[in-house]
Amino acid sequence: MTSTPVNPETLSVLDRPNSYIGKTVPRPNLDRLMQGRGLYVSDIELPRMAHVVFLRSPHAHAKITGIDAVGGEAACRV
Secondary structure, three states, X not given: OOOOOOOHHHOOOOOOXXXXXXXXXXXXXXXXXXXXXXXXXXXXXXXXXXXXXXOOOOOOOOOOOOOOOHHHHHHHOO
C-alpha cells in the first residue's frame, strides 16, 4: 500500500489531525436546527413501519414462565 504525502500548507486548520480538539467547530446545519427545521430519525415514518420495545427484567436470573401477548396482538391489528 502506498500513500501520497499531504502538503500541510494546503490543509485548513480544521483539516489537520486533532486541530479541532478544544476549539469551536463551525456547524453548517446550525441555522436549520435552531429554526426547528431539522430532520431526525424519530421523525421519519415509512410504509409498514413497526416499533418495538425491549423490556429488561428487573429480577436478575429470573425464569420466564409465560408471556401475555394479548396487548401485542391488538397493536398489530391497528
